[in-house]
Amino acid sequence: MATESVTLGPAPAATELSEEAKAELELVNRAREGDSSAFSALIRQYEGKIFRLAMNITQNREDAEDVLQEAFLKAYEHLDQFQGNSKFYTWIVRIAVNQALMKLRKRKTDRSVSLDEQIDTGEDTVAREIAAWDPDPEVQYSQDELQGILNEAIDGLAPIYKTVFTLRDVDGLSTEETAEVLDLTVPAVKSRLLRARLQLRDKLTRFFKRKGDDAFAYM
Amino acid sequence: MLTCKEFLAELSDFLDEKTDIEIRAKLEKHIAECPNCWVICDTTKKTISVYKGMKTCSIPDDVHSRLMAAMERKIAAKSAK
Numbered sequence A: 001m002a003t004e005s006v007t008l009g010p011a012p013a014a015t016e017l018s019e020e021a022k023a024e025l026e027l028v029n030r031a032r033e034g035d036s037s038a039f040s041a042l043i044r045q046y047e048g049k050i051f052r053l054a055m056n057i058t059q060n061r062e063d064a065e066d067v068l069q070e071a072f073l074k075a076y077e078h079l080d081q082f083q084g085n086s087k088f089y090t091w092i093v094r095i096a097v098n099q100a101l102m103k104l105r106k107r108k109t110d111r112s113v114s115l116d117e118q119i120d121t122g123e124d125t126v127a128r129e130i131a132a133w134d135p136d137p138e139v140q141y142s143q144d145e146l147q148g149i150l151n152e153a154i155d156g157l158a159p160i161y162k163t164v165f166t167l168r169d170v171d172g173l174s175t176e177e178t179a180e181v182l183d184l185t186v187p188a189v190k191s192r193l194l195r196a197r198l199q200l201r202d203k204l205t206r207f208f209k210r211k212g213d214d215a216f217a218y219m
Numbered sequence B: 001m002l003t004c005k006e007f008l009a010e011l012s013d014f015l016d017e018k019t020d021i022e023i024r025a026k027l028e029k030h031i032a033e034c035p036n037c038w039v040i041c042d043t044t045k046k047t048i049s050v051y052k053g054m055k056t057c058s059i060p061d062d063v064h065s066r067l068m069a070a071m072e073r074k075i076a077a078k079s080a081k
Helices: A019-032 A036-058 A061-077 A088-107 A143-155 A159-170 A175-182 A186-208 B004-015 B021-033 B035-052 B061-080
Strands: none
Touching: A019 A036, A019 A088, A036 A061, A036 A088, A036 A159, A036 B061, A061 A088, A061 B061, A088 A159, A088 A175, A143 A159, A143 A186, A143 B035, A159 A175, A159 A186, A159 B035, A175 A186, A186 B004, A186 B035, B004 B021, B004 B035, B021 B035
């Protein structure tokens, strides 16, 4: 469950580190010893992904920039709490997600925003728009148009869905890593991911359905 | 045969190739016989693919510059302690 406070504690023990994670740990260790260029290297590696994630959650450029800065500043301040038993990226993503959710809470003071909201498991998992797509639907649009369509679709999702979808399907974290980052169970991540994927599919069908086809049901 | 609801419940694992062989065979049989679920499966797969293909967000130069300036202030403050 996402809490009011930012979680900065060490992540649970993970399995053996990959070469990439070892290289990251080396950078973190150098940063801890005062080598600011090592921390700058970590920033350059991840700032794009963190900014995109923050944009997806907050849908606001200023808030996303704040989240980006706060996440890296907090990470630097609390580097001694990073114990290296998980990827640096999952650690900083966790900080960034909490910062982004706090931004949303500030906007919606009458309603808390949590990743642990109860969800129905019934009708919403049933797809509404059933129409075949062109084989390569994205080629119908320019890069900018496509980006706009994808952003608009993801913007329409609730924070609990867009966050899980972005981490899992855009950033490529595993289900287990996503669960660790968001402090959710694996079944909760799977449930949210399925709903996010189906909702996005519904939204994109409006744009990508095969020309000449109206949305129709075969049954 | 699986119901459509049962198929949908397994859809994510099916697309991620995380189902065991027995369940996978049942899911494949279902989409071979159910046009609706075939469409949902195909278009959900394309949904994931189109988002995966999104170009990595290159951070705007001004945002990067302000982040690095904030970091420099933080580092200077930490060294002054």
